[in-house]
Amino acid sequence: MSDLPRRIAHLDMDAFFASVELLRYPELRGQAVVVGGGHRSEPTVDEHGTRHFVRLREYAGRGVVTTSTYEARKLGVFSAMGMMKAAQLAPDAILLPSNFDSYRHYSELFKSAVATIAPRIENRGIDEIYIDLTDVPGETRTLAQRIKRVVADTTGLSCSIAVAPNKLLAKIGSELDKPDGLTLLTFDDLETRIWPLPAKKVNGIGPKANDRLAALGIHTVGDIAAADPALLQQHFGLSYATWLTRIAAGIDDREIETSSVPRSKSRETTFSRDLHPRRDRAELSERFTNLCVRLAEDLERRNLTSACISIKVRFSDFRTVTRDHTLEAGVADAASIRRAATECLKRVTLDRSIRLLGVKASALSQQSVDGSVPKWVQSEMQFDASGGI
Incomplete structure (x- = not known):
């Protein structure tokens, strides 16, 4: 075990599925694009070689949104939303079918690229990883910039990365400056960058727990930090209350798991x-x-x-x-x-x-x-x- 201060990074690809689609259809950059249609949403090509795309208003069915570009998100369209509801919010958005073989290909590419710089990686899904930078030589910001650059050079895609003393803060941090973000957090940043965030931004505080916290007048991470531990224990039990108190203080001792079997x-x-x-x-x-x-x-x-x-x-x-x-x-x-x-x-x-x-x-x-x-x-x-x- 290294005696150096921990440097844990969380890397999250930006609008991953949608960004992969934009590599295929660069003419759609800057537009509201929704991914999740079936084969009927495949673009067509006319006799002049011009591609024609399906608009979201043309969709009929019970599918859900797989992902959306940031332009579509500004219109209220997010992943897991029903497609018909999305069509009401953004009828002119472009609709594309999902292509999971392509997403898996680019997932393997970006992870392999990161491993050339920092081999201790915990795979958290198709579009995100934790990286242990503790023993990797180099200044923290420079390392993060190198990782972002190698991902971009290898895939043509952007990512957001945060480096922090632990997985908890790194995970929260990678969302703070999206897209194409680079965020460095220390415990000194708790009060200014973490405590003002809504409690639901913490991975592990789901909708039900968030509603119960709100009923107690607890809306932000800072509110949790200021809450009476006895009150939290009364409403959530000892184990979860203890965890809430720890995460509000930015405490997380979890190690990087380089090899794991999914459940x-x-x-x-x-x-x-x-x-x-x-x-x-x-x-x-x-x-x-x-x-x-x-x-x-x-x-x-x-x-x-x-x-x-x-x-x-x-x-x-x-x-x-x-x-x-x-x-x-x-x-x-x-x-x-x-x-x-x-x-x-x-x-x-x-x-x-x-x-x-x-x-x-x-x-x-x-x-x-x-x-x-x-x-x-x-x-x-x-x-x-x-x-x-």
Whole structure:
């Protein structure tokens, strides 16, 4: 363990998915762009070679926004928002389909680029990482500038980075000066830069906790710092109250985890129209198949196996049911995932139309041997309204 003061960076790519799309369509720079449409939102090219884009007002369906450019965000359009609501706010915004293969490609590029400067990296998702700079030679600001430059040179994309004494402050800091931000924080900055922030800006204070804090007159991080610990304990319990007190003081002892296994992987889809288990059996079978195949690809990419497969079914009346199936040994291939998911399906009464279908792999572990996964013959299995195969 180094005796040097900790220098922990959090790097967050700026509007990542949208920015990757702008590499493909540079003529859209500076415009309100929303990503999340299906294949029907693919641009078309006329006989003169001119691209024509779909406008958000033309969308009809139940999809949600995957991401949006900063110009669209100024109009109130954010990720996870229903597409129809987004269309009301920004009808003239350009709509593009998601391209996750491309996003994963650029994710690998920027992480590999950062590793050439600072190899101790904690992967936090497709577009963000923590970086331990403690033992990396160089002045802090210069290191951060080098990292931003290598990411830009490698990907053509911008990122925001904050360097702080711990992960908590680095995570908060990377949001302070977006986009293309470079933020340096010390404990001396708590009162001026952290305490004025809304409490919900802290990762770990969700909507319910934020509402409960607001009911007590606690709205900012500074309010938490000034709150009576006994009051916090009375309303949140000892453990969470202690955590609130620590984060308000900027205390976070978590280490950088350079190798970790995610808790779960999942794939789900919301249908553009409700699908009936019998009348739309063929389409449901194809969608169910595709979810299992894509989930298997996710596991294969990370060299993971799953010992528990779950399904989620949301019906047309918004009633949602989940079922899981524990396996004797971990699996990673689509055929095994599909069989386990079907076992879950057998325990669901499919008596009405379905709005959403999802498959999840949990109890994950790293494969000890790197072998090829069996190929799955899609036609072997069919969606059955009775839950059978």
